[in-house]
Amino acid sequence: MNHKKQITMMLNGKQISAEIEPRRHLVDFLREDLGLKGPHLGCEQGACGACTVRVNGQIVRGCLYLAVQADGATIETVEGLTEQGVLSDLQEAFLRHNALQCGFCTSGMLLAAAELIEHQPKSNREQIREWISGNYCRCTGYHSIVDAIMEVLEARADGRKVKPVTAA
């Protein structure tokens, strides 16, 4: 029984095509077929957020989205967004505030934070906490992540750049 389908998508700015089984979800396709290890798999139930990627400009659970559904779509992972725009500010802030330890949640956390900054730039700490409650972190205890996101929001509100982290 071969149900493989032909798909074409824009992935991190490049057009790619592939033939895949419909049952393969987007994260397995990205990680196993394309070697993009940024998004991670935690629960495969949509609860933990480690698999968060961007489809057509918005965050989704990569484990609850089939690769075949990405046909004709624009997909972005942390690899494609790294060190540019809001991601670069977030990465600096995450480093400064020690907002990552093992890094498993970080890709998802960055993408979720980026969407918050884009859509709700006036968020306070409580609202940040509510927004990122869909991304589980077992290491940091979340405070430092909230601090980092807060720093980026405040910098943007003040119209300044987030200071890059440099060796002392």
Place this chain on the structure above:
Amino acid sequence: MKAAAFDYVKAKNLTEAIALLSEHGEDAQLIAGGQTLLATLNLRLSEPSILIDITAVSELKDISLHGNILRIGALVTHTEIERSDLIAQHAPLLTEAAPHIAHRAIRNLGTWGGSLAYGDPAAEWPACSLALDAVMVIQGPDGVRKVSAKDFFIDLYTTTLQADEILVASEIPLASSNQDHCFQELARRHGDYAAVGLAAMIRKDKGEVQTCRLAFFSVAAIPTMATKAQAFIEGKSIDAAVIQQAVNLAREEIETLADITNSQETKTHLLGVLLERALTKMMP
């Protein structure tokens, strides 16, 4: 665990979607947002032989006004509802409820129609549709039919949708100028299944309640209206005594069903707490 193998077809329009559903029958499952279905398939709690993707059916994607009716297409996502100016103006209960649904990433894909068609007892939209006197628009091989929300949810995960039908939209009367609403949801953590929830709507005339809708969710197998409490409140002005009596009535009339985290008694207690908060908020 990974999903078992299945075939996949994407319907180009509603007619094709309905034809595909009739053709494949029980072997198929529809996929729209997929936020419930794919989680189910990932655990192999279902092994359909084919998925029928309806996300390209553009006629199901609009939020539109038709006279004094607001029409929400089945494929409208929770985030689109959250961000819609039309909904904020004409059905603000939904704007208030939307952020309570799961988390942003899930809201970006999950759909109005999907939530209603499954009728999960803890879901927000079924209760909201009851509170707003929504009418469900359903299409199948024999054509279109309409069912009011209060006749739509009949048992656990069971609506009046037949196996060969698709929910295409809901029609909601526009919020009148004398309409107020309140949405309450209690959960241990944001995004968890509700312990108890309430979607409430009232219409007042000179301080006196003309219409009262109190739709509770996560209290029983289906979203449940406190009809006796509603009837009691209608014709009266809301004050502390009315609130107290309404709370007692609601607690008496609703037969709560325990779930894995909360007993019947807890749910009965909490539904009264939410009702008190909602009525207090809608008092002025």
Place this chain on the structure above:
Amino acid sequence: MELKGEQLIAAPVSKVWLGLNDVTVLHASIPGCEEIERISEEEVRAKVMFKIGPVRARFSGRLILSDIVPNASCSMAFEGSGGAAGFAKGKARVELIGAEGGTLVRYSTEASIGGKLGQIGGRLISASAKKIADDFFLAFANELGGEISLVSDAKLDD
């Protein structure tokens, strides 16, 4: 998970007893029953597709009767495997009592659901069991040509 209930079926005790032991009647009454086969006087094997919401779990299992008192009561032990979805095991006691209007069917069940269904579905297992029981009795009564009236709703204990 425990489930107890009573249903009044407008048919005489002997007819209800025969119905409960007739695999053709059971086939038509058990929601989602795809196959059913009597192996011996005490044992029945069946394949049932449980459809609740998005879940479609096909269970293969068997039912073993014991303590059979014809036209009165019996005990049942059941076990079923739902493949990757999980498994179910339990026992039930069924009593038939002649009453005004027909036969009172009194049942009590203790079941455990394991595997994925138990973990993830645990939230709604009790409500699902109640629905399955209600659906079963509705169909069963229809098969016997009678009607049912709810004496007392199925009661749940977790």
